[in-house]
Amino acid sequence: MSLDKSDIERIAHLARLDISEQEVPEYATSISSILSLIDQMQATDTDGVLPLAHPLDAVQRLRKDEVSESNQRERLQQNAPAIEDGLFLVPRVIE
């Protein structure tokens, strides 16, 4: 699978990554070579094989529905780039 400039731009948009014009050719080349490495899988017959999502096929444990966390808004917002009145600030979304 070989990717071109427009493929890279589309993927970068889906991933919300700003990629500069100069970086696009390098990503097209390197991601194409990664995909051709990955395409070795396609020759393998996997019909009927159950996909493995977790090495120990574990299931979610349940716990009692009790309050275990306290409100730590101020402490957790100390790492925020911009806050006001306990809210995260972002550029205006709704005019």
Added chain:
Amino acid sequence: MFNLTLTELATRLAQGDFSSVELTQAYLDRIQALDSQYNSFITLAADSALEQAKLADELRKKGQVGLLSGLPIAHKDLFCTAGLKTSCGSKMLDNFISPYNATLVERLNQAGAVTLGKTNMDEFAMGSSNESSYYGPVRNPWDTDRVPGGSSGGSAAAVAARLVPACTGSDTGGSIRQPAALCGITGLKPTYGRISRYGMVAYASSFDQAGPMTRSAEDAALMLQVMAGLDPLDSTSADQPVPDYRAHLNDSLAGLKIGLPKEYFAEGLDPGIAQQVQAAIQEFERMGAQVKEVSLPNTELCIPAYYILAPAEASSNLSRFDGVRYGYRCESPVDLEDLYKRSRGEGFGSEVKRRIMVGTYALSEGFYDAYYRKAQQIRRMIQQDFLTVLKDVDVIMAPTTPQPAFKLGEKNSDPVAMYMEDIYTLSLNLAGLPGMSIPCGQSQGLPVGLQIIGSYFSEAKLLNIAHQFQLATDWHQQSPAGL
């Protein structure tokens, strides 16, 4: 003092030969004097370390002694350490102060350990050479023109250079074992779920596993004893009893059945490494072990399957870095989309962006069955290969890496060449099995790692085997020239 293991230091502290404050200060001074050559630390936590050491000394006087009382260690910079920066080797988290401790950090603290600082790493644990760090590459203490391996390269180099007796690391595709091999130290990746992932910055959640990086198997057993166990805060942590790892270190290896996978001794393996690994196997035969050739027929599919699944999980995990709640934010965003795109575009380095894009592509509409589902099926086949072999033998032994430490810049421009570095290690992460790397010789004057792979939750057996080897040989005691 700097050549003593954790276990030996614990004895010396108990005897009162020196205090934890003296020991901690000596290590802090050594890091400050020498680390400019290696760049193995991102953050030095001198003040809090000395406070922890002082507390350990006071508690010892009152008779309150934990397994690691007053012993200095360091954490890979992806474990959250309350009040200290946790950068994950990225510009994205250069300003991030952990609001809480990772569970394993909490457990090590409770056992009395002293945190000297946070070690350098490949950005978001994505790399095999420690060259993708925002804080610059780490250099291998055996030859500073060479890489220490990655992604836990800072931890491996710091232990090898005797800047700290033990570190934590994490292993998603080989990130504990490969740098341990390249730096000549002991590294253990436990069974998936053995150690809690809570507070460890996520790369690929169904692969990520923390573990100890030390100078001996005995020290790895000591560290694992404290780190392992069920954690209600990590739903994937294993609900399995934690055995006494040190109680089995001296078990006899007579009758041990060792399998050598022929695919791991094939083309591409450095002849010096092949020779040293064979010599190590002969050492085990002298101890009464039986050796046979085995086959892991889907070995060549490991890298393709891993490089779909891990980037797919990464693309999802790293979507949390949006410039809104924490982490880097770009200057003067014009709208929300610009905020997301430029914060992520400027905050992430090129290898992280590459893997996010590979994962995004694999999960995008129309490609899911051909890539993600297919890779998950192959993951099952690889697991079955191991389980079949491990019915027949007790452990599998193999080289940890195909080559000794390579030069800085040698593989940096070719991601596929870099990915091949993990050819012998990432199969275990696909299967979730435990594995260790221990020093077993030198090739071209550089350390060689022997990998020991066992069944699920067989860490006690792996540590026993590694310890017996270290009683019979002194490769683990060798240090880089001048150190």
